[in-house]
Amino acid sequence: MRCEVPIRSVRAEAYTVPTDRPEADGTIAWNSTTMVLVEVEGGGRVGLGYTYASACLVGLIRDKLAAVIKGRDAMAPQACFEAMQRAVRNLGREGLAATAISAVDTALHDLKARLLDLPLVVVLGARRTSIPIYGSGGFTTYSDAELEQQLGGWVAQQGCAYVKMKIGSEPERDPHRVAVAKRAIGGAALFVDANGACNARQAIRLAHVFAEQDVSWFEEPVSSDNLPGLAMVRQHAPDGMDVAAGEYAYTLDYVRGMLESGATDVQQADATRCGGFTGFLQIAALCEAFHVDLSGHCAPALHLAIACAAPRMRHLEWFHDHVRIERMFFDGAPQPREGRIAPDLSAPGHGLVFKRSDAAAYAVSEAA
Helix, strand or coil, X not given: CCCCCEXXXXXXXXXXXXXEEEEECXXXXXXXXXXEEEEEEECCEEEEEXXXXXXXXXXXXXXXXXXXXXXXXXXXXXXXXXXXXXXXXXXXXXXXXXXXXXXXXXXXHHHHHHHHCCEHHHHHCCCCXXXXXXXXXXXXXXXHHHHXXXXXXXXHHHCCCEEEEECCCCCCCHHHHHHHHHHHHCCCEEEEECCCCCCHHHHXXXXXXXXXXXXXXEECCCCCCCHHHHHHHHHHCCCXXXXXXXXXXXXXXXXXXXXXXXXXXXXXXXXXXXXXXXXXXXXXXXXXXXXXXXXXXXXXXXXXXXHCCCCCXXXXXXXXXXXXXXXXXXXXXXCCECCEECCCXXXXXXXXXXXXXXXXXXXXXXXX
């Protein structure tokens, strides 16, 4: 007999953490990161989820999404997901609404696993016991010495077989920066990420230069909204270089369009943007149908369980900013071993425990 567990409360809070040094990529610069944390309570347990977005999500979650799911069954996160999607129809399903839903959905899945007293990866259906990571940072603001130290550290200290750096703000300097990175990482694979800074012809020229430097991954060479441009770059990229994109996909329909256009060799998805674990699994099913590998974008502690459950997963992004915040704010954040991270099968849910007292100094109001 099925046992329903009513959702009793939904809470949201925002925390803004300054970066440890100036950061930029090919298109923007930033000096802080905001995490919006969600806690959903039911059956005497609390599920935890989060997204990296804006503090304004607190009001959206409190005033719109909480009212939609309170009283619903905590054991049915997919039904809650559908209700939240309907609730934001007139607001627009993409952007901020999608990130808000993502945070709530991940909390719901965590709550369900905690109610069952099982690890989340077991509830989701484990396909693997661990997942490779790639170190990610290498910001365009870094000096050569900072770039070498960070990327080389991921290989030497974390055992990463792949690392990624930002390019695109000064394309004429990028071949030099790539050479610095290659010296630092030895035999590890180097990825580059332009964050949409190039047009298609520029990206194709850079792809051939980078191929001579043994770069094997070119992420968002052009904007992800320019699917014909992405497909053009992919068509003309040298053999052995994967074109990747998808981190800004908020809906399943958008990912379907990317896959149908033949824009990527590797599809990216971000559970903090694409509808949480429910949306991520839907995207994974699409990738399976299109025979395209999937890679998880950022927030590695949150993605760990779903990455070990989804089909065709290639790896997870070990993004500098998010790794730093997740270690500051959570007990149970994963520690790499030989370039991989693995879920803690001794803990229920995703195993993350929020350190509220440690995070308190970074709390911000939604008005901020």
